[in-house]
Amino acid sequence: MMAAALCASAVFTGCSSEMAESVTQQVADPEAGYPISIKATKAGSDDITRALSLEGDVLSTAWSADERVYVYKNDDGEKVATLAPTEISGVNCTLTGTITGTYTTNDKLVLYYLKDKSAGYTGQVGTIEDISANFDLAKAEVAITTVAPNGTLLAWDDASFERQQAITKFSFKVGTSTVAPVKPLTISATGLTDGDLTIQPTAAASDIFVAMQNTSGAEQTYTFVGNYNGLNWTGTKKVNLVNNKYYKANVNLYRDLSSVSGIVITANAVKKDASLDGSNITVTDNGNVLTQSTDYNVAYKKGEADKTSADETGNDYVAIITGLDKYKGSFTSDAFEVTNLPTPVITLTTGDGYVENGTIIAQNATGWKVAATAEYGDTPTSIDASSISYTSSAPAGLAIDGSGNITATTAGTYTITISIEATANYNAATKVITVYVQQSGTGGTLPTVDEADSSSWTNE
Numbered sequence: 379m380m381a382a383a384l385c386a387s388a389v390f391t392g393c394s395s396e397m398a399e400s401v402t403q404q405v406a407d408p409e410a411g412y413p414i415s416i417k418a419t420k421a422g423s424d425d426i427t428r429a430l431s432l433e434g435d436v437l438s439t440a441w442s443a444d445e446r447v448y449v450y451k452n453d454d455g456e457k458v459a460t461l462a463p464t465e466i467s468g469v470n471c472t473l474t475g476t477i478t479g480t481y482t483t484n485d486k487l488v489l490y491y492l493k494d495k496s497a498g499y500t501g502q503v504g505t506i507e508d509i510s511a512n513f514d515l516a517k518a519e520v521a522i523t524t525v526a527p528n529g530t531l532l533a534w535d536d537a538s539f540e541r542q543q544a545i546t547k548f549s550f551k552v553g554t555s556t557v558a559p560v561k562p563l564t565i566s567a568t569g570l571t572d573g574d575l576t577i578q579p580t581a582a583a584s585d586i587f588v589a590m591q592n593t594s595g596a597e598q599t600y601t602f603v604g605n606y607n608g609l610n611w612t613g614t615k616k617v618n619l620v621n622n623k624y625y626k627a628n629v630n631l632y633r634d635l636s637s638v639s640g641i642v643i644t645a646n647a648v649k650k651d652a653s654l655d656g657s658n659i660t661v662t663d664n665g666n667v668l669t670q671s672t673d674y675n676v677a678y679k680k681g682e683a684d685k686t687s688a689d690e691t692g693n694d695y696v697a698i699i700t701g702l703d704k705y706k707g708s709f710t711s712d713a714f715e716v717t718n719l720p721t722p723v724i725t726l727t728t729g730d731g732y733v734e735n736g737t738i739i740a741q742n743a744t745g746w747k748v749a750a751t752a753e754y755g756d757t758p759t760s761i762d763a764s765s766i767s768y769t770s771s772a773p774a775g776l777a778i779d780g781s782g783n784i785t786a787t788t789a790g791t792y793t794i795t796i797s798i799e800a801t802a803n804y805n806a807a808t809k810v811i812t813v814y815v816q817q818s819g820t821g822g823t824l825p826t827v828d829e830a831d832s833s834s835w836t837n838e
Contacts, residue, residue, distance in 0.1 A: 405530045411476040412530060414459060416489070416520060418447070418537040420469045441471040450488040450495065451479055457494065458487075473537065480529025483522050489537050491516035498572045499543065504563070504579040504586035506545075513589040515542045543591040544619035547626045550584050550604055552611055553704030558631055559584045560604030560611070567601065569594030582606070592619045602629055609633065609640070609664060611704075633663060635674070635699060636707035640664035645697050645711040648688045649719040652802055654678040659697050659711070668705070675700045680716075688716040722754040722761055722798050724809040733784060733794070735811035741789050741818045748782040748811070750796045754804040761798060769795045776815060789817035 405412050420439045441463040449459035461473035473489075488495075492514050499513055516539040524533035552558040559582035566574040571591040579586065582605075592598060597618040603610050611631035619625060635641055646658040656676035661668040668674060677698045678685040685695065693715040700708045726734055727749035733739070739746050748768055752761040768778045775788030792813050800806040 405526070405528065408480045408528060408530050409478050411478045413474070414461070414477040414531065415464075415472050415474045416461065416487075416534065416537050418463075418471055418473045418489075418518065418539065420491075420516070420539050440468050441466045445492065447473050448490045448494045449475075449477065450490070451481065452485055453488055455488075461489075477531065481522050481525050481531055482529070483525060485522050487520040487522065487534065487537075489518040489520060489539070491518075491539055499570075499575060499589055499591065500572050502575065502577050502588060504577045504583055504588065506587045509545060509587055509589045513543070514545075515589075515591075516540060517542050541622040543589045543621055545587065545589050545624050546619065547624075548586050548588060548602070549626070549628050550586070550602075550606075550613070550631055551628070552606055552631045554630060556704065557584045558604065558606045558611065560586070560606050560631075562605060564603045565590070565600055566603075567592075567598040569596075569598055590619060591621060602631065604631055606631065610638070612638075632701070632704055632706045634707040635661075635701045635705055635709040641709065643697070643699055643709055643711045645695075645714040647715045647717060648695070649802060650688055650691050650716055652688045652716075654686055654688055654695075656697075657802075658714070659699070661699060663705075672702065673705050674702055691716050691718060719800070719803070719805045720754045720756070721805045722752040722807040723758075724750050724752045724766075724796055724798065724807055726750050726796075726809070726811070733811070733813055736814070737811075738814045738816055739784070739786055740816050741786060743786060746784040746786070748778065748784065748794055748796065750782070750809065752798055752807070759803075761804075765798055765801075767797045767799075769797065771795075776813065784813075786813075786815040789815050791815075 420441065443463055443466065445463055447461040447463075448457055449461060450456065451458050456479075458479045459475050459477040461475035463471040464474050465472040492512075495517075502508060502513060518537035518539045520537050521535045522531060522533075523535065524531075526532055550558045550560055561579045561582035563577040563579075563586055564574055565577070565588065569592050571593055575588065575590065577586055577588060597616060599614055599616045602613045602615070604613075605611075611633055613629045613631040615627055615629055617625070617627065633641070640663055642662045644660040646660075648654065648658050656670045659670070659676050661670075661674055670676060677700070678695060679698065680690070680692060680695050688695070693713060695714050695716055697711040697714070698708055699711065726732070728734055731745050731747065733746055733748045737746075750766055751763070752766060753759060754761065767780065768782050770776050770778045771793040772790070775786070775790055776792040776794075777785040777787075778794060792815065794811050794813055796809040796811075798804075798807045
């Protein structure tokens, strides 16, 4: 306890009761003000970290001469003094100033450090320096033990301040591993003094210090929304933040596929008997293409049946996208169709030097070739020439290269097969033509096309 008596307008310690009359006479007008000094400490119990320079993982404290303490008469009373620290020794000091008003021993002095009792927590920038300068609200209640007959103060207890908010260092990652500098950060929970808090760092930061007052006194689920790389990411943390304590908390942020804006899932049609492996699915987040098995997994259904392959046709297939790591939640695509594959149509090029079905060429002649184009689908799509191959029935007598160029060295009847292999977009297809090579100098005749065994087209 600190005892103080007011004698000759000075602050005394331990005045006797006989001095009260002279004090009363000398403080003729208590409303005009008279000196007061209160011994004060910022120190708390070992598990209550009190002030605001960060040394490793511990907050340390000390009084500063430029700090101010605001004094109220009771919790709901008027402001009666503004005090300044003197005789500073680390966490201890003597608060001095001028106080006004009259009191009884049923009254108390309520002291607020840094800001007056109406101060809030909006406008934070996420640093320990900002909290120390602007948001480290602390409170002490001082019992009045002795008053003079005219109501002026004679003795009172020391002041021991308790911080009125928890201070927490939040460290942010997207998913479980990627450090995420965020700006801004919004925090919401039931029981926050000022409602949702928006922290606006000078620059995006992954470690953000926040002062919050939990008025509920109970465990709360805190929801965080941080802007990282232009997108809003959300995380939650369930904890009972006790005022007057310092915490550290890691927060993992996510994008929820089922609820956030900007997620687009495209499911393309699939051909029958294709594997349902996610290759027909594209997932983007505000234009950024996500990666299967890293950002999401894919499962398929046709109606109520799970599917791993497109083993039947239908327009009621859907893909279920489930988030991984920094994405969570699930999303069901629009229905897509499984259809039968079209068969390409092969067309031969005709004209001088081009071989068709039934063409007769002379032995050892040069300049002959087979050329073909191909299309597939109801709205015809061209197949690249590199996907068309040519094969001779007897390459020793009639050879053909990859471009369709023919070398005819032996007289006889030959077939040339034009082939296209199946892909995810169309079936395989072939076209077979018959070509005759006439022996040089024989003057013989060759059968006409009608007489030849030429079956023309076959398609698979």
